[in-house]
Amino acid sequence: MSDTGKSVPNIQKILHRKDLKRSIKYQMGEVIIEKIIFMIGITAIVILGLIFYYLVSTGLNVFREVSLSEFFLSIGWFPVSVNPKYGTVPLIVGSLIVTFGAVLISVPIGIGSAIFISEVAPSKTRTVLKVIIEFLSAVPSVVLGFLGIVVLSNWVRIVFSISTGFTAFTGAILVSLMALPTIISISDDAIAAVPKDYRDASLALGATKWETIWHVLVPAASSGIIAAVMLGVGRAIGETMAVLMVTGNAAQIPDTMFTSVRTMTATIAAEMGDTVRNDTHYFALFAIGSMLLFMTTIINTIADYVVSRGKREGR
Amino acid sequence: MSKKFKEKLAFAVLALITMCVVIPALFILLYIIYNGIGTISWEFIFASPRKGMTEGGIFPAIVGTMSLILGTITFALPLGVGTAIYLVEYAKKNLLTKFISLAILNLAGVPSVVYGLFGLGLFVLLLGFGSSILSGALTLSCLILPIIIKSSEAAIRSVPDLYREASLALGATKWQTIYKVVLPTAMPGIITGAILGIGRAAGETAAVLLTVAAFFLPRLPSSIMDQVMVLSYHLYIISSQVPGMPDAVKNGTALVLLGVVAIFFFTATFVRIKYKLANRG
Amino acid sequence: MTKVSVTRLNLHYEEFHALKDVSLDIKDKEVTALIGPSGCGKSTFLRTINRMNDLIDNVKIEGEIKLEDQDIYKKEVDVAQLRRRVGMVFQKPNPFPKSIYENVAYGPRRYGIKAKTHLNEIVERSLKKAAIWDEVKDRLHKPALSLSGGQQQRLCIARALAMEPEVLLMDEPTASLDPIATARIEELINELKKEYAIIIVTHSMQQAARISDKTAFFLMGEIVEKGKTKEIFTVPKDKRTEGYITGRFG
Known part of the structure; x- marks a missing residue:
């Protein structure tokens, strides 16, 4: 490193140490977050699907008493x-x-x-x-x-x-x-x-x-x-x-x-x-x-x- | 008829047509302010109704509306923004995703009374939450979920790929990329959409009428399982269901309701304009 | 010393065979230029070295790329860490809509460096290396988007240098800059090659001739010719290389 003075910490070393620590922690975190986001996305969609299903399935009951x-x-x-x-x-x-x-x-x-x-x-x-x-x-x-x-x-x-x-x-x-x-x-x-x-x-x-x-x-x-x-x-x-x-x-x-x-x-x-x-x-x-x-x-x-x-x- | 004259005539007609929209909009605003402002007082805002709602204030209704807004934000915001992140950043471009987008688009156009029915059937009756803040907030969340998803999706999509790369x-x-770069950049758009969605929930009547609103309940809620009075529903009953209501009470209630909605609307407009200006400079 | 070694690399995008049997060794402390007409695969090739092609669906990659002695397409490789070691500068300057300081500190922060003193040092040193420190030292907390295009690009270089990369990928870094800004970036590249292995994609023959030690000429997804820049530009062995170079010069 051309301009590495004595007071400057060796960033590359710090990063390397952090790399090793991060590797496991962050990869797991990333997977968990992806799962959470996926669940949220699916929840919203399930709710929206539920609206259709619930209304129609309830409404159809009317035809038990009333003819089409x-x-x-x-x-x-x-x-x-x-x-x-x-x-x-x-x-x-x-x-x-x-x-x-x-x-x-x-x-x-x-x-x-x-x-x-x-x-x-x-x-x-x-x-x-x-x-x-x-x-x-x-x-x-x-x-x-x-x-x-x-x-x-x-x-x-x-x-x-x-x-x-x-x-x-x-x-x-x-x-x-x-x-x-x-x-x-x-x-x-x-x-x-x-x-x-x-x-x-x-x-x-x-x-x-x-x-x-x-x-x-x-x-x-x-x-x-x-x-x-x-x-x-x-x-x-x-x-x-x-x-x-x-x-x-x-x-x-x-x-x-x-x-x-x-x-x-x-x-x-x-x-x-x-x-x-x-x-x-x-x-x-x-x-x-x-x-x-x-x-x-x-x-x-x-x-x-x-x-x-x-x-x-x-x- | 010369070309120039024809053009002038056409533009004049168009201006006239536009006035047909502008005048009613301004009339609504000014009429409500002009007639309602005289009623607004410390007592009207912070007291409970008395004598069959003909006197006193509308504080319980204001609190009811506020608690519904808070509940709706709690449910709809994380769910809506999370779904938008999923759709833009994680979902693969396949038939399922396309179907989901179409479903969301459609649900944005479903009448609010239909959401009310759904909320009544599912939250109030089937899940046993009863007529309560919880049922109302969940129903309103479903109602504005498509709005928040759509606006957040547009905001997140408009973040240039250059930043992600x-x-x-x-x-x-x-x-980290989503949380530290994409979301901060998309934030003004997400906030604007969320505020508009919540403003819509604040003024919504049909959905709360079926799931939470009390006709007359002059005390404040103590938990989310309580029924509450709601401003919009209150305006509906005093203006069309209870004969002999003093005009002052009706006009004042209308002004407070419009005021609450207007606060959300103008905040969103402000954020949007400020953001656009900041972008240009 | 060989820093990156590519052996028989093939890349398919859906039905399209974008890279065909590409082999290339990149030496440390040298500038390697990738030249060739639009769509020849040179940018695609560049993006295989930090696995940016992973972001595109339906891309299939065969062959081997080694960074020092690690195969970067092995399953256990953490892509984020690979990208930390292999920095990249893009065609269009793309600073984040944050302050100058935050742009440079962005990468180190993601790796958990929180100490203000460390960050200050990293920011200052990176900006100095990218030869932009003197221009921005008084307004580190101003928005990066207020800089000129050339300054933005040097800021992006500083941002990449903050991660202490070993290899620097540059995808037509001066394509959107004026001649003066271009000259400054070229000067900077000359400075930087003392420390890094630099791979640069360029459309400009003159630029390749001016700044690179080695050149690889891409055509239709293949490397037609590679070697010392001087030799390629003076005595090209392949007819197609000659045609391309003279066509562009003439």
């Missing part, structure tokens, strides 16, 4: 009457009509805002807008439901001059507010991910910024935008508190958007407290939960597929 |  055709096809949901009926059609229709209304509102607004935020707004405005939209996604649904009761339902009642403001339409507006942040942030990501070359190529050909956005960027980001809409739909179907609080909760098949409905989610939240463990009503609510689980899983899987296919084809 | 090439072991 009654559960899925009949239109009477009277679980607590003397002669109980477990037809889920009104609940499914209720969920679908609120979701449909919410999608009708949130998709055009969501995609439009995403384009504005990612392409039109100046950078500082963009940051502020993004924070506002993320804030909207953080607002608890019960707070939205509260505002739905004290503000929105009154507006709906007055504007459309109907007897009650607790309607599917009121629910759809609130649910659209919950789906919007999902749609906006994912569409925004998709538009931002379009390679800069596309933009430059179009602008260099003399197209305006708007023409570039409309004819190049939006088509190029289409798979991401479709996925955003799908995930927004998933969010809307699963929304519970806001719809429970403002849709009036009548388990009926509505003829317009301006009547009361009851969604699948609201049914579970409202009725679970009245059930007895392991009675038919209890099982029926688990079966509805399983249906929700399947619906959102299918929607999410399709969204994931659309995104990965889009990536493969470079769209 | 440098550490390994110096003779550090794999775990």
Whole structure:
């Protein structure tokens, strides 16, 4: 060692000694840690698998008492009457009509805002807008439901001059507010991910910024935008508190958007407290939960597929 | 119509559309602050409710929400970050790993009321924890687990391989590399995701309604097996289940709940912005 | 004295035969340059010497690599300790997002050296050896990422030297640096070869000619020619070597 003075310890010797000590200790430690991490990873996955198994296996019990055709096809949901009926059609229709209304509102607004935020707004405005939209996604649904009761339902009642403001339409507006942040942030990501070359190529050909956005960027980001809409739909179907609080909760098949409905989610939240463990009503609510689980899983899987296919084809 | 005019028109329409999101968001914030601020007082925060919840404060609900948050952090954070480490650093790139990732992605989209059902069936009834902080915290942990896994996974994945190689090439072991280089570098991302997840748990209602929340319980919990009042559930019952509630109590409760959630949200936003700035400089 | 001795090394990556029957002896206190076109296997070869290829799935290695008289691919070998003895510097400077001091102290800390006085000595000595001490001694606790690219690379060299390695692997260490920073690194390599066996992968013929004692020319996973740098660059025996060298010079 050229510059080893007398006061400098021989590091190589120290390291060598430590090497020998470390060899056994650390190799064992490493194996143990790897095992622990593996166990943790598996635990989380087991929990997640358990959710599927538990819901479905509990829910299936409903068919010991209720026929498949009654559960899925009949239109009477009277679980607590003397002669109980477990037809889920009104609940499914209720969920679908609120979701449909919410999608009708949130998709055009969501995609439009995403384009504005990612392409039109100046950078500082963009940051502020993004924070506002993320804030909207953080607002608890019960707070939205509260505002739905004290503000929105009154507006709906007055504007459309109907007897009650607790309607599917009121629910759809609130649910659209919950789906919007999902749609906006994912569409925004998709538009931002379009390679800069596309933009430059179009602008260099003399197209305006708007023409570039409309004819190049939006088509190029289409798979991401479709996925955003799908995930927004998933969010809307699963929304519970806001719809429970403002849709009036009548388990009926509505003829317009301006009547009361009851969604699948609201049914579970409202009725679970009245059930007895392991009675038919209890099982029926688990079966509805399983249906929700399947619906959102299918929607999410399709969204994931659309995104990965889009990536493969470079769209 | 000239090209330039068409563009201006289009941008104006887009700006208008964006306002349709911004105005409701700001309205929610301002309405709740404006109407609720008058109710906030020392008594409202630190006293128990009286006279059928029409007077007094909401202290038990605040304590209930806080204990749920603490419990959820205890379960979900180590489990979520550990799973993310497993997925990024240890799991082989095979079909099983791909399936696991897809499962986690899907579970992030499962409705909270479904998690509530699961928690009710498994923790409250089958395992016999009853309606308790423990059941509620476990249920909320399941609910935010996918969020924490996903955000931690993204944060860990974004750590450049250069750092891992440098550490390994110096003779550090794999775990030393993860613990001393990868995790510190990924920390701001992990923290941001965790805070957002916990904020979500703080405002969650459907899941706690089925597993822990008490309608009216004007005393503080003494153990994790106790039932508690919860802010979000409290707002739900006083605004839609109990007729004749004074507006002041409802508005005040809404403000406190939104305030708790906002603290988490703005902390996460702050961490994120600060981290981005630090990265640039 | 031979420091590293490679005998009939074959490396398969899935279906791809990346290294074919490679044999090479590396002497202590010399600089060995590995040259050849992109994808010829020279970097892959470099990474077999500290087993960095272990990190990639589906890699199969046959043959023998000896560090002094220990076969480094034997089962009982602790890979972490092997990597401590065989230091590596990468193509792109890769300091950790920590302070300058912490970057150098990182390796020794992982080996349980905790005493502040020891660490201070190691840091100072390593930074001096890497010829960067004078530039950073007043800001040891500033972030390493605030240094220039050339300084970052010398810091990475100091970080490797802190482990008192016996062999130093350098994977195109000047590829991302400007000519002035490159010259400083080359000077440094000249200094360092007094103490270490250095193996350097380089794209630049001039660099290989300037700093190395021995050269090995890789093509399609094989060593086409190896020997004294002077001889290879003046009287190459193989047509392909000649073509490569003259092509690059011309």
